[in-house]
Amino acid sequence: QAGLISRSDSSSGEGSRARRAVERPGRHKQQGGRRRGAMSILEYNGSALVAMTGKNCVAIASDTRFGAQQLTIGTNMKRVFKMNDKTLLGLSGLASDVMTVSQKLRLQTDMYKLQEEREMKPSVFNNMLSSFLYARRFGPYFVEPLVAGLEGPENKPFIAGQDLLGASVFTDDFVVCGTSEQELFGTCESFYKPNLGPDELFETIAQCMLAAVDRDCLAGWGGVVHILTPTKYIVKELKGRHD
């Protein structure tokens, strides 16, 4: 399946040496006192994101939980950012890096617009993000991004997902990331249909998100869907279980 991003567990594989090179929560026995060996740094705050394509539209849905391991601190965290009129960026992973990466990318996108006097295309943005993450190969940002947008004058839907080192995967249906990744794969694979209009796409992506996060204790506590069409940008909040 083209949409499968394989994610290694925290004790082996790509990025594990890199992860140890960075300050790890739990080294100084911060709150909770739990040892971090069992849980990956990408799962510390908890998140769930999915991006889907429709007919001349794309959507990204995310949960809004902000937690510290098992404790829920906030229920209104922003994970999806509009980079320009044709590109949406969703970031899962460590909350601090979600904010840092979105801020740094906003700088890049805005500078591009000022220098080139045109907006960055979603595919170009995806490549830029990929280079940005790989530049930190041995001390990476602990985020797994999703890019969704409308490409070119025909507004062809574009989605892509990346791992924390910037390895991209391109599909034409959906991409998922976060602690609920596996649950989201299941719901999306079952509910997704190609060429849905904006309203149907919203319904589909919302149901996929809500069903998936209810099986994940680290994600949920509210949700939000961002829909991008050639003429409109719509943000809708989801009403889900807060537990």
Added chain:
Amino acid sequence: STHASAHFIRNELAKAIRSRGGAHQANSLLGGVDEDGPSMYHLDYLGSLEKVNFGAQGYASYFSLSLMDRHWKKNMTMEEGKELLKLCISQLDTRFIINNPNFRLVAVTAEGKVLDEVLDGHAST
């Protein structure tokens, strides 16, 4: 403004986690009143930032957050706020293993700092 201060602090914290010296080992709650009204921000030592209506750090969060979820409402008065805080402290006194009865209460309004007193924990139970 409160929003600007919170983001400034967040950036400093986020810079520190990848620095030679390591993270600033400090979790904070930032509260302030500016022209947009009162606001409160929950800051993590990793540089996570969240705007909240109420917050707690440390072990207190395990006991207080649920109480505040239940009793906090928009536009509470100073007195109601103090009562809610005293309720949280009394819960800690009942259920928390570490005996820590004395708390310092600091309150800020649009006029500036209006309160800076010590709550004698023994009186609240």
